[in-house]
Amino acid sequence: MTPREQAPALSVQLQHTAHLLDRVMQGESTTALLAGLPSSLRPGIQALLLSVLRHAALARAASTHLVQKPPARPVMALLQTTLALMNVEPKPYPDHTLVNQAIEAAKNHRSTRHAAGLINACLRRWLREADSMRQVLMADPTVRWNLPGWWIERLRADHGRERAQAIMQAYRHPAPMTLRVNARWGDAQKLMTLWEAEGIAARITDTHCIELSSPRPVSALPGFAQGWCSVQDWAAQLAAPLLMEPPTASGPDARWLDACAAPGGKTAHLLELGQAQVWAVDQDPKRVLRIEENLRRIQAQAQVKVADAARPHSWWDGKPFDAILLDAPCTASGIVRRHPDVPWLRRESDVAQLAAQQKQLLHALWPLLKPGGVLVYCTCSVFKAEGENQIQTFVQRHNQAQRLSAPGHLFPQSAQEPADLGQNEARDHDGFFYARLRKLG
Ligand SMILES: C[S@@+](CC[C@H](N)C(=O)[O-])C[C@H]1O[C@@H](n2cnc3c(N)ncnc32)[C@H](O)[C@@H]1O
Incomplete structure (x- = not known):
């Protein structure tokens, strides 16, 4: 990797992620926002933003609990971004790294500089009291399932409590990257044989369906450019x-x-x-x-x-x-x-x-x-x-x-x-x- 391609400091990524989180919460779609980022930043910010969104309700409830009066939106967004990441399992970064980098991020930007002390105090209090606060906040179904209340109600009304719970549990796990093998070219077994030789970890889930063990850019998939396969979920297939x-x-x-x-x-x-x-x-x-x-x-x-x-x-x-x-x-x-x-x-x-x-x-x-x-x-x-x-x-x-x-x-x-x-x-x-x-x- 050349120095130009190195990932930016975590504090910079936190600042960008917080900014995008704020815009998503104002109604903008993540896909469009991520497409607008420079390509050097995109993979890192995308991973952080998706993790943050999977814990957004807890982060919002925790931040409201931790601050006495709501600070300006950029401050709240940085606080919530960091709180969400502190709740991701397995932890993407040690808690103390996240706290230090969040303070650094706050100091580095004029919209949050004045609140670096507040962010520091809130995050350190969360570290001390996380277990008890999480227990209280999780009693709210919106926080527990990371969904708006109306959504939970609709799932329960449509499908009953047990099915609704299974759906909400499934929602919590990121979906795998799944590919459809072009039947005109061959089948999943044929492509897997080629990919195994390239060290690509994946499993066959249907005659023409392959699931990667971890996502990778399509440009790194032999045969994608030639049309041997396309990205598509199994159910869409x-x-x-x-x-x-x-x-x-x-x-x-x-x-x-x-x-x-x-x-x-x-x-x-x-x-x-x-x-x-x-x-x-x-x-x-x-x-x-x-x-x-x-x-x-x-x-x-x-x-x-x-x-x-x-x-x-x-x-x-x-x-x-x-x-x-x-x-x-x-x-x-x-x-x-x-x-x-x-x-x-x-x-x-x-x-x-x-x-x-x-x-x-x-x-x-x-x-x-x-x-x-x-x-x-x-x-x-x-x-x-x-x-x-x-x-x-x-x-x-x-x-x-x-x-x-x-x-x-x-x-x-x-x-x-x-x-x-x-x-x-x-x-x-x-x-x-x-x-x-x-x-x-
Ligand atoms: C679920 S997506 C389709 C995905 C697509 N079938 C695939 O498998 O790649 C729905 C699409 O409907 C299009 N759409 C919405 N209203 C439409 C309309 N009245 N006429 C034509 N397209 C419409 C949207 O632009 C969007 O691309």
């Missing part, structure tokens, strides 16, 4: 095979639509597995560029369009589709393990608003399906309003819609937790909902 199951028509004349396609993970999978003319539509032009990038990498082609799928008259050629995949925008409540900022960015009212968008998309796309055709609806959500309830209402109102077998609600699962409540094999994956509808002719 169910979409394409489900859409292609009989009675879906395939072949050079078959037409399949991926209606909310960006960044193209599931479009690419469809093209790897099947033969059809595939349309990939998404309304976000920046994200559509990523569909094109992904398809180029796996050397596959689709009709890619920037368009509002809910307004087909603006992009559809009037020829019906044999199959439609609707991977609808949602709360992302199934992927909290990967995006621990999500519970802090969502408001309760977002659930109804997103469910209304999903309903609009379903209603707008259904007429585009051929009689006998199949529509797969999925979301990376565990909330019933975006899954089971959405589909039940749709089927009640569309008597041509016949439900075919599909996984329904799949709950997030961590290999580090005891066996799941019998939903499927012990796998490490995100939460998803899948329904499959056939249009009776």
Whole structure:
């Protein structure tokens, strides 16, 4: 490593992480904020910020407990960042290092300099009283589960206390980096043989699915650039095979639509597995560029369009589709393990608003399906309003819609937790909902 590439001092990283934490809590997404950082800082800050977000509720409760009157936001953010990191297990840094570096960070910036003494006093008090304070603060379910109260209530109302607890326990464990092996190139066994020779630690979890023991940049994965594999969670890998199951028509004349396609993970999978003319539509032009990038990498082609799928008259050629995949925008409540900022960015009212968008998309796309055709609806959500309830209402109102077998609600699962409540094999994956509808002719 050259001196230019060396990680910056921990105090500098704490200052940046605190600044980003403050912005996330003001409603900005972690992904966008991290993308704006210089590449030399990004890996370190990303690791710290995600750890902090996984302990954000405890840090917030502890900081409120420790200060008499709330200090300025940058001071609070630095205090909370450090408190969160002091609660991460296994400890990323010894407590005394974190305290010293936090004080250093406070002194180094004009927005926090005046409060270095306060930060020092609060952190040292936490060190003395952590066990007893943690016990008191953890009595609050929001702190215990690191989730807003409304979220916990909704999980319990949707799935019962036992299932809700299993979901919340799974949320606490970072998700593994999972890859889908391109079936046109080979299978998981073939790629593992190559990677083992390169010393890459990983395990095969399905015919075309590999889980890395620890995440690494895709540029360090032999074969990624050539399209031999793509990053995709195991549960997300169910979409394409489900859409292609009989009675879906395939072949050079078959037409399949991926209606909310960006960044193209599931479009690419469809093209790897099947033969059809595939349309990939998404309304976000920046994200559509990523569909094109992904398809180029796996050397596959689709009709890619920037368009509002809910307004087909603006992009559809009037020829019906044999199959439609609707991977609808949602709360992302199934992927909290990967995006621990999500519970802090969502408001309760977002659930109804997103469910209304999903309903609009379903209603707008259904007429585009051929009689006998199949529509797969999925979301990376565990909330019933975006899954089971959405589909039940749709089927009640569309008597041509016949439900075919599909996984329904799949709950997030961590290999580090005891066996799941019998939903499927012990796998490490995100939460998803899948329904499959056939249009009776
Ligand atoms: C869950 S993501 C899709 C992920 C994608 N299927 C994959 O596997 O890579 C949802 C996508 O829906 C898009 N979207 C939301 N509303 C839309 C609409 N009305 N028309 C088209 N795309 C929409 C968003 O831009 C976002 O890219």
